[in-house]
Amino acid sequence: MQKSLHIDPNKCTGCLQCEMACSFENYGVFNIAKSRIKVFNFEHEGRMVPYTCTQCAEAWCMTACPVDAIRIDAATGAKIVHEDVCVGCKVCTIACPFGTINYVADSGKVQKCDLCGGDPACATACPTGAITYVDADWAGLEKMRLWAGKTDTQPRASA
Amino acid sequence: MGWTRKILRVDLSNGTCKSEPLNMEWAQQYLGQRGLATKYFVEEVDPKVDPLAPANKMIMATGPLTGTPASTGGRYSVITKGALTGAIACSNSGGYFGAELKFAGWDMIIFEGKSAKPVYLSIEDDKVELRDAAHLWGKTVWQTEEIIKKSHQDPQVRVCSIGRAGENGVMYACIVNDLHRAAGRSGVGTVMGSKNLKAVAVRGTKGAGAIKNPKAFMLAAAAAKKVLADNAVTGQGLPTYGTQVLMNVINEMGALPTRNHRDVQFEDARKISAEAMHEKRPTDGKAHLVTNAACFGCTIACGRISKIDETHFSVVNKPQYWGASGGLEYEAAWALGAANGVGDLEALQYANLICNEDGFDPITFGATVAAAMELYDLGILTKEQIGLEAPFGSAQALVALAEMLISGEGFGKDLALGSARMCAKYGRPELSMGVKKQEFPAYDSRGIQGMGLAYATSNRGACHLRGYTVASEVLGIPVKTDPLVTEGKADLVKAFQDATSVFDSAGVCVFTTFAWTLADLQPQLDAACDGDWTMEKLALVGERIWNMERLFNNAAGFTAKDDDLPPRLKTEPAKTGPAKGLVNGIDKMRPEYYKVRGWNPEGVPSKETLSRLGL
Ligand code: SF4
Ligand code: SF4
Ligand code: SF4
Numbered sequence: 119m120q121k122s123l124h125i126d127p128n129k130c131t132g133c134l135q136c137e138m139a140c141s142f143e144n145y146g147v148f149n150i151a152k153s154r155i156k157v158f159n160f161e162h163e164g165r166m167v168p169y170t171c172t173q174c175a176e177a178w179c180m181t182a183c184p185v186d187a188i189r190i191d192a193a194t195g196a197k198i199v200h201e202d203v204c205v206g207c208k209v210c211t212i213a214c215p216f217g218t219i220n221y222v223a224d225s226g227k228v229q230k231c232d233l234c235g236g237d238p239a240c241a242t243a244c245p246t247g248a249i250t251y252v253d254a255d256w257a258g259l260e261k262m263r264l265w266a267g268k269t270d271t272q273p274r275a276s277a
Numbered sequence: 278m279g280w281t282r283k284i285l286r287v288d289l290s291n292g293t294c295k296s297e298p299l300n301m302e303w304a305q306q307y308l309g310q311r312g313l314a315t316k317y318f319v320e321e322v323d324p325k326v327d328p329l330a331p332a333n334k335m336i337m338a339t340g341p342l343t344g345t346p347a348s349t350g351g352r353y354s355v356i357t358k359g360a361l362t363g364a365i366a367c368s369n370s371g372g373y374f375g376a377e378l379k380f381a382g383w384d385m386i387i388f389e390g391k392s393a394k395p396v397y398l399s400i401e402d403d404k405v406e407l408r409d410a411a412h413l414w415g416k417t418v419w420q421t422e423e424i425i426k427k428s429h430q431d432p433q434v435r436v437c438s439i440g441r442a443g444e445n446g447v448m449y450a451c452i453v454n455d456l457h458r459a460a461g462r463s464g465v466g467t468v469m470g471s472k473n474l475k476a477v478a479v480r481g482t483k484g485a486g487a488i489k490n491p492k493a494f495m496l497a498a499a500a501a502k503k504v505l506a507d508n509a510v511t512g513q514g515l516p517t518y519g520t521q522v523l524m525n526v527i528n529e530m531g532a533l534p535t536r537n538h539r540d541v542q543f544e545d546a547r548k549i550s551a552e553a554m555h556e557k558r559p560t561d562g563k564a565h566l567v568t569n570a571a572c573f574g575c576t577i578a579c580g581r582i583s584k585i586d587e588t589h590f591s592v593v594n595k596p597q598y599w600g601a602s603g604g605l606e607y608e609a610a611w612a613l614g615a616a617n618g619v620g621d622l623e624a625l626q627y628a629n630l631i632c633n634e635d636g637f638d639p640i641t642f643g644a645t646v647a648a649a650m651e652l653y654d655l656g657i658l659t660k661e662q663i664g665l666e667a668p669f670g671s672a673q674a675l676v677a678l679a680e681m682l683i684s685g686e687g688f689g690k691d692l693a694l695g696s697a698r699m700c701a702k703y704g705r706p707e708l709s710m711g712v713k714k715q716e717f718p719a720y721d722s723r724g725i726q727g728m729g730l731a732y733a734t735s736n737r738g739a740c741h742l743r744g745y746t747v748a749s750e751v752l753g754i755p756v757k758t759d760p761l762v763t764e765g766k767a768d769l770v771k772a773f774q775d776a777t778s779v780f781d782s783a784g785v786c787v788f789t790t791f792a793w794t795l796a797d798l799q800p801q802l803d804a805a806c807d808g809d810w811t812m813e814k815l816a817l818v819g820e821r822i823w824n825m826e827r828l829f830n831n832a833a834g835f836t837a838k839d840d841d842l843p844p845r846l847k848t849e850p851a852k853t854g855p856a857k858g859l860v861n862g863i864d865k866m867r868p869e870y871y872k873v874r875g876w877n878p879e880g881v882p883s884k885e886t887l888s889r890l891g892l
Contacts, residue, residue, distance in 0.1 A: 131516075131578035133571035134373075138346040141484065146491065148345050149380065149484020161456060164567035164582040164601030243346070245506065245576035 129248035139243035182213035279341025279806035290390030312782035314338035324832035331391035340784025344379030344485035349786035351573025360464030371572030372458030380481025438476035440636030449641035457603025494804035508792035520607035521551035531854020532724030545620025591627035611719035612643025624672035644716035713738035729861035744773035763862035767869035775819035
């Protein structure tokens, strides 16, 4: 079963534990400037929205890469940047419609979410369940369940 | 390490900024933030200094856990001699500013002197400069953040600033960061304004990497987060209801100060409570509360984000207030509401928005309005003097007075003094409900006896955050004590004061202490900071910080006489509720407390106490 990150912005409080966890998992530092997930605070609406790569099936970044540095990880389905191959041309950052692959000046390469090899640190760190790691085919299951609970059932004919 | 080991010294008189190594010997004795910055402060500043003179300094300080994934690890404090109190001031704020300062590589910033013209400090990691703030002067906090973000072309910059209250010398101005988090009390924003410093803008990309043992730290932080999640208050009560969870509880206890402490229960408490914030309004069918929100790193998320009723009289034709914004928290709801008998939730939120927008402390402001309403009730202040009728309970008066304070016109000038100076001006100093010129927060000490002692002996004037015995006396944390008796409160107050000093010096939020004891904080500090951080060492650090602050106040001219409550709380018994017939027993508790502290009957730490603490 393939899994994917599932984000429920309604649960997010803006604590940034996910960003800290991402930077620690990937770089061993506590530094949100190095996080691959970003939480956006729409202050005047009272909405906080975590955002990261959704691992598109036909990933634009991967298709655009001229040196084949972005490849699919067979185990997780994540599109992974191979730093040893990446030449830092940034074409992928132009190709990605969502802005979730970005250049890192320190390394001269790009970075994006790699699903932490199947054990996403952000999901583990999130205290509210706003980020979960779920069956990719059933990412909508929880939402369906919620709406199902609200659906009126017909009064039953009594026997 | 925990610390970045670097401090920034900004001389506003000469316009210079320079980096200095952190005194690591002091860091081992005073930990960080409140303790360590106060150490710097008392070493460098004459206790007799006029708080608004250039010779006063102001320090913005992070703790060793600020900017780490420790839950609530995003706090910073402002340390100075308070404009309102003339005592040592230390005001703590959440939001994201503190962590960003750490990420830029600085443990603290020491501001000294006074700039000839308005400036703001810009920090981008090591790149630090004072910039002209002529275009920001006269602007609100909200405008200032927006203008700086735009001109820096960086939406990720974090800003703390003063609003017009701080510029205009309102004695209880705050420093507001991230739109609605504030270093709120004692007039720290007034001191900032007196230095012609409008704002500090920080962008940090270095991170808080200097953790002694990252793996052990992550384990300790995770264990402590679980304690918060499993606790009824931090895991459910605060995220769902915010600090407002207390409104009905404290009212039922007969400890909700009402109408300038004339009463201890408010008939309209329910209307301004957490429950009311959740209910749908008849006017637009929407609930006041939009969502809860967290400060940096916080897994509790007590913060409230609300939307005001657009049809309320206070905001008709003022769309700038219609968006979601911070509030109401319990202290603000009480001070703007029960303290002056106003039961109109939307009016309270409007006044609260003005407090955030222009940077002044809602507790002192609300309590000053309450005192003005009592003076009006007694006929000492007239309609002509105030500019409008100001009876207890008038939402119109509350709203108008908030606007007057900011315009600085008419009676606004008197309100800007705070209740102690205002009541003295009109010949009734005893009607100011506070200690050391700082107004009480939302707990009446006739119904919660220990809080009377905590207020009277708080080093920054009346305050609930120096020794929150409410936790024990009301909620049974860590053990239940009887709120109506004075026995045992001296020990209780000391224990809370010392432990809180450590939490305030670590970089975490004091609300963790609903669930954490020092034993939950200790493993996180020990894994993060150089040196051995045992329970014994931390206990000593807490007590050392408390006594250091006390010595500063004593040298500033405070004596045992200042460790006292207004006559009302000692002579006018509570009229209703469980505490009916009781006054506060401060005169009984104070000598016991001095003894427990190892101070002489004049409230001066003994030689033995000082040498035991290495002071
Ligand atoms: S899954 Fe891992 S790499 Fe991707 S955003 Fe989360 S923590 Fe970062
Ligand atoms: S950890 Fe969860 S709640 Fe916190 S900011 Fe990230 S997504 Fe939001
Ligand atoms: S408990 Fe509340 S005030 Fe404290 S850090 Fe969390 S959100 Fe901020």
